[in-house]
Amino acid sequence: MQQHRTSRVLIAGLAALTLIATACAPTGGGGQTTGTTAPDEKPVAGGRVIYGDFADIQRLNPATSNDATSSRVSGKIYDSLIIADYQTGEIKPWLGSWTVSSDGLTFSWTIDAKANWSDGKPIIANDFLARVKMQGRSKVTPNKSVFNDVEGYQDYSTGKATSISGITIDTANPKKFTVKFTRIFCPALANVFGAAPMPEHIFGKYTVDNDPSKTVDEAAENNAPPVASGPFKFKEWRKGDQVILSRNDTYWKGVPLLDEWVQKVVADSTVLAAQLKTGEVTAGLIQPSDVADLSKADNLKLYKWANNGYTYIGWRTNNANVAFLGDKRIRQALSYGINTDEIVKAVYFGEGTKQLAHHPPAAWASAPAAQLNAYTYDKAKAEDLIKQAGYTKGSDGFYAKDGKPLAITIVTNQGNKTRETFLQVAVEQYKQIGVKITPKLEDFTALVPKLTGGSPEVEAVIIGWQLSADPDPFTIWHSSNVASPTKAGNNFVGYNNPAVDKLIDQGRNGPDCTQAARQSVYQQMNKILNDDVPYMFGVSDNRILALDARMRGVLTGSFSPNGDWNVHEWWIKK
Template structure:
C-alpha cells in the first residue's frame, strides 16, 4: 500500500516502479512465540509500491525517498510516536524566548557520525545554509524568517547571520525576524535532515558567495557518506532497492539487525505476492487484501494495526464552482454530510479498518475537544430538509433543482484508490436527490485541476497526511492560501477562521494553552461550515514475518513520511 507521503494525496497518486528478484528475507519462518533474549544478526526487507528517486533530503520532495534518508539524516528533535509532540533527538532540549524570536537547541554530547566523527552544530548550520543556496527551492522557504536569510540567499554574506553555533559546537541559536509559533517544528529538520559537513564541504563550501555553486551537483547526494541514524548507506540499485547496514555508532545503540533493505515494486499486488512468498519481511497492505493474506500465509505472517493520527480522508466541495453554485451554501454542504452513511462506507470500503472523523483535528491531537462538534449522523430526511431550506426544489426526475433552475448534478473526482468510495457516495447521494458523476483521474491531472487558481471542479475525494502541529489547518483553510500551488482547493473563506489560524501561526502568544484554545475554535467552525465532508482516519495495516520481533506501529512516525513502525528500529530482531 502506498503510504509514503509528506503532504500527499493519499487516494490520488498512482505508484509506478520496477521490480527485480532479490534473495529471500532472513527469518520468515513459523509463528511460534519468541523465546529467550533478543539475538543479533540477519536482515529485513521492506516492500513498497513506490520508487526511490533521490537520497538527498535537502533536494527531495518525494515521500518515498524519506523512507531511506530519514534513517540516515535525522532531525534535531523527533516526534513522540504516541503523541506527536516534539521531543529529544539529536538535541536534548529546546528553549524559546518569551517573544518567540529566539530558539536555542542544546545538542547531545554523545553523538557521533557512523564514521566516528563527532556531531556538532556546525553540521546543522552547514545543512541549513546548503538548503538556502540550493538551486532546487523545495525547502528554502522554511528559513525565510531567519535573520539574514535574504543576504545569504543572494550571496551578499558568507554566513547566515541569524544562526550561530557556540564555540564548543553544542549549542545552536536561531534568531527570527518575526515570531512564528511553528518555528521549532520547521527548523529542527535543517531542510529535511542534518548532513555530515566534513564530507559534503569538499563539494560545496558554505562560506562561498559564488551563487553559481551549490550542493545540488554533489555526487554524495545519492551516495550518503555517513549517518546519524540507525543505518548506514551501502548500495542503491535504482528502480530495484536500497541496501543499508547497521550503524555501530548510533547514539541510541547499534541495531541488532545487520541489514535493512527497502525494495520497490510496481504495485500493491506485487507487494502482496512478495509478502506471501517470503521475499520481503514486512509491508503495508490494503484492507481488501487482509483476509486473503491471513488465509494464505497462516502463521508465517502477523497483522499489525494502528490508527494513523496524521492521516485522514474526506470529500471536498468547491465553494466557487461556477457549475455547482449551491456548494457556496453551508446548508447544502451540511446536507451532503447528513446524506452520506459514513459508517456504512467505512465497513464497505475500508472493511471496518478506520475511525470516523468529524473535523480537521484527530482525537490524538492535543487540541482536540469533541464538545460542540456535530457528528452528522446519517439522516436523509435532515439532508433533504437542509437542501430545501437552502432554496432547492425537488424535480420530476427525483433530482433537486437549484434556485437558478439548474438541476443539482455535479462531478466527484478522485484517484483510482478512491473509486469505490466515489461509487458508494454516488448511490447514496442519488437517494437524497443529488446527481453525482464519479470521475477517476490520474494524480497529476487531478492535482492540476484542483489548484486554487482553477475553479472548474465541484467535488473531489482526497486524503492528507498532516503535521502533528495544529498549524496544519492553515495550509488548507486560510482564505489567503488560494494562489498557485497552495492547498485551499475548496476556496474556503471564513474571516474568523483565517484570523484564528494566523494567530496560531504568528502569535504573539505561542504557548500551547493559548494555541489550544484557538484551534479548538477553528475545529468547531470547520465542523459547522463543512468545507469538507470528513470521513475517516484509516488504520495502518502492516503484515510482517512472525520471525520479526519487537515490531509494532505507533500513531505518529519519527519522520514526516507517514511511517508508523520506525520508532524503535534499533531494537528489532529476528528469531532464529
C-alpha cells in the same frame, strides 16, 4: 527508549505532515502493539526488511519532498535533532539538546558529540543551517513557510539577504548554534527542529547565498544520498521497482541489527497482501479488507494502532472549473449526501471512525465530537441545500444551474483498493442526490505535484494526511499556503477564511503556548472547518502494519506513523 523518529516528516516539517498513498489515518487514543524481545531471547544481527508500498519515492531530500513514501525512506537516512515519543507525542532530544531563553525567542542547541555522518565527518551546526537555506530557496517544496518565524529567514528565502540573521553558529564549537525567532513560535520544537540537518559538505554547493536562482531542487544527490546520519545508508534506487538501504556501521546510536531495508514497489494492495503471505515482502501497511485473511498467516504478525491522520475528500474551492464548490451549501450537501458511517463499516471493515474536522481523536487538539455537526446521512437535506444554491434537477436525475451540471471529477491514487472503493461508493451515493461524479485514478507520484502545484486539472481528491506530533495546521489550512502554479503549497483546496487564519496564527504565536490555550484555539478552528467543510473529512482509519512474525524489537504507537521509530533496534529471530 520511548520515542518516535521525526524527520519531518513531511515529512516535511514538515517536520510536520505528509501526504499518504496508503490507507492510513487513525482512530482515537494512543493505543499500541509491540513485538518486544522476550526475556530468553537475545538479539542477533543480520537479515533485511522488504517493505512493500504501491508508490515509489519522489525525492529523498526531506527539504523538498512531501510524500509519505519518500519520508519513510529518507527518515532512515537522515536523523533529526528531536524525536517525538511514539506513544505520547512529547518532544524529546535526539540528535541534539536545547535550552530556551527566558523570553522564549532564542533556542540554543548542542549537537551530540558522537553524532557523525557515515563518511566520518561530524554533524555540525552548519548542517542544520544548510537544511534551512536549501528549503528556503527551493522552488518545489510546499513547506517553505516552516521557518518563516526565524529571524531573517524570509529575506534570505526571497534573495533580499545573503544570510539568515537569526541563526548563529558558535565560533568556538561547531556543534553549537542558536536560532532566534521574531516572535513566540509555539510549535518550534516539532516544526523547525524536526527538520533533519543536511550535510553541508554535500549539498552546500547548490545554495548560493547571493544568487536565489540557485537551488537544490535538481541535485543528483537528492535521490542518491552519499552520506547518512541515520541508521541506514543509501545503496541503490531502481526507479519503479525498489530502493535499497544498507546498514550504517558508524551510526551514532550504535550499529543497527538489520543489514538492509528495502522499499519495494508493488502494483496495488492486493499484490501487497499476496506477497506478504508468500514472504516475498516482509513488511507493509495493509488495507482493512486484508486483515481477516492476513491474520491467519503463520508467517506474519499484525500490529494495529490509532493513527494521527485521516483520509478525506478535498473540494477545490478556488477552481473555476467547479466554482460551485466555493459555495458552503454545496459542500455541506456533499457531507450530508454520503453515508460515512456505512463507509466505515463496509469499506474500512470497522477499522476506523468517522472524521468530522481536521484533528483526529489521537491528537490533543481535536474537538469533542459532541461539539461538531455529525453530518448524519440525510438525502433530503442534501438536496434541499443544493436547491437553496439555485440548482434544479433535470430529467437525467442530475442538478444543474444556468445550463451547467453539478458535476465533479474526483481523483484518487491508483493501487489503494480502499480508496478506490471509497471513490466508487461516492460515485453511487452522490448520484442519489443528483450530483454527477466522474471517477479518476492516477499514480500517486504524478498526483502529488498536481495537488501541491494547484493544478486546475484537480477538482476534488480522495487522499490522506499524516500529521505530526505538534498539531499546528498552518501549512494545510492557512490562506498563505494556498497552492498555485507559481507557489507550491499544502492548502491545495484553496481554502481561505480570515477567522481560521487568525486562530492558526494564535495557536502558533501565542503568546500563550500552553497546551490548554492552544487546544482551545484549535477546537475553535475545528468547529469552523466542521461548518465550512472544505473537506468531506472522511475517516480516521486504524494503522495496520503486517510484519514477518520473526521480527523483534517493534514498538508502535500513534506518533510513529510507520511503527519504525526504533528501526535500529529491530532484529530477526533465527
